[in-house]
Amino acid sequence: MPRATKALTDTAIKALKPTDKRYLVTDTGGLVLEVMTSGSKVWRYRYTLHGKRQPLLTIGAYPDIPLIDARAKRDEWSKLVARGESPKRFVAAGKEEKRNTVATFAESWLSEQLEGKSRQYQTMLRRVMDKDVLPWLGGMPLVEVTPSDVLGMCDRIKARGSPQMALQSRNVLKRMFDYAIARQMVTANPAAAVVARFVATQSSRDRVLSPQEIGEVMRAVYTSDMRRALKLALHLLILTMVRKTELTETRWSEFDLSEGVWDIPSERMKKERPHRVYLSRQAIAILTELKALSCQSEWVFPTTRGSSDTPISSSTLNQAVRAMGMDIQHFVLHDFRRTASTHLHEMGYPSDAIEKALAHKIVGIKGVYNKAEYSEQRKTIMQAWADFVQAQIDGAQVIPLFSAA
Template identity: 75%
Template structure:
């Protein structure tokens, strides 16, 4: 005959002392008290369903949940088991019902997302929710929100002259619904159905990332789940100032690591003129790691599909950026070049040398007579730019950049 557990008492519970390892003490009918090394005590319920042992369910901490309350919860779950029903599913359903509205779920989501973030980030997120999202959508059931509801919210924000805030609100909702989908609270994301550029946009030819946005983009790259070579590619694209296709089709025989030079042949340049990139210290570090990952290929970024040695598709980096769900308005990869030019001009670097670094043709009569290549100035410019970008990434001290992922 199986040995019956002796029912617990409050006196016996209070006498339980922590040990080096956590241990469990049984009450009756599957109720357990787990004593942690820290001294805290947690009620749990252990049961079988259809003859199969199930993971124990947590009831909560003692003494916040008394012995009597723990037994009451055990009895309720035991009744479900007796009917062949899963108490775990009942717990999930109760939680879903509790978090049924946008407002209730948003509160839990923010409690999960905000700790550890900067004060300005927390303030912005809370302001978006309190000023716009919750007054308009807060009372709606989470699963009932449709793209039209999100669009109407964005239109209301735009009507007061705040298109950027409208887009940011859409992005916040998109991230919140991604979180809800992952936790099986809803099946679709109403914000994801709205294309960002239809909410608010800047002209592509005028978009320049601020210093903080540079850091935001690249920190998002390094903390994402995209493949490590693609992370290195996006960082290299930012600091070498080349065009995307010039990087994605790059070959190892174009690069002289000892001399710190990358010579791009004319046939891969937009203007059919060869272009030399002077490698910064950071670029060389990225290339060294990249070579350890893809050095067997003739390409810096070989395709992972098929057996043929060929570079990644020209759209691969665009797809990687779209996967980041950035809260940076209307960002495209070509913005890196315009951003570099703008900040370098503001730093006081000579315009002609910057244009040469970008492989731009110097126009007008000045271009006809100016045959200078500005080698030393271009070296200085690319190192200064790589240092500037690194400073923006390091500003938040979020992630080590050169550790393998």
């Protein structure tokens, strides 16, 4: 009659001493403990598959893996063996999962996501991944990312005063994990478990500055200690109704000040269609001053760091506004476009011309047949909007618009 195997205890394990040769001590159910000549102790699993004895499979070192956890792993692998499956393959698959980090998976995901997309979308996605996601989560195995990890990333971004960027980063991660689920790389989406409204609200998407707030914002800009070129950039941003990067990355070659037009090439536009901006008298005056400030650079807004061969960063204007500490609730720079559209519609200007001025696509069947550019109406609209903004700035009569800063 075979001798019954005696189960190990922690006391018995601690009493095991090394010898000049390694030796095995049996627990139960195929679990064994190998005592090394150095005194270290390693859990192994002994099993037979399809009638053939298999090599010992390593569970891990004791006491890092305590007795109770080693038995749990033994039981998990025993169930695989009972189904005729190899626990060794299971271990190998787990190691492969750990090698597949967020950074390595993100690279393959990005290569597919970016193909055929606009340059602006590519820049946004790369910025989110490189600035916020990968420094925080990049080294983690994809399968080990938890909702708590995603929330920690969002909290870190919000701590620097960027709640909308935190929400955008969460949304990008959610799309990436949806893709990973579809590819059977993971079984759950940790970003989806982080409810969007707990990260940040989308209130800025509905934000329209009142006439009074327009004046408050622009007067605060001109009385701040930011450098003159940035003050003019913010003023130009509200007057021209363009997107932030369309302004910060512009070159002097895109302007014809004598004709009062700014032609933005298709590769710099969100919808990849060229866009003409009709310049108001105020915008031309600002650009004339900026020409003198740009130190013969090809860029309208050259960086002041290092070489002037590059434009300012897309985040420079945001940082300048945040540094002012204005008491304008939920305000972000993109609100300038929505603000302009709202007030121009309230003034009674034609919607199609306003949409063209904003470089928006006219949707529906109307957009299919309407190819008009509304040039004359847009010239009128842009001058009317500049005069409206000027009236709000002059409301408190704080400073002359183009005085030295």
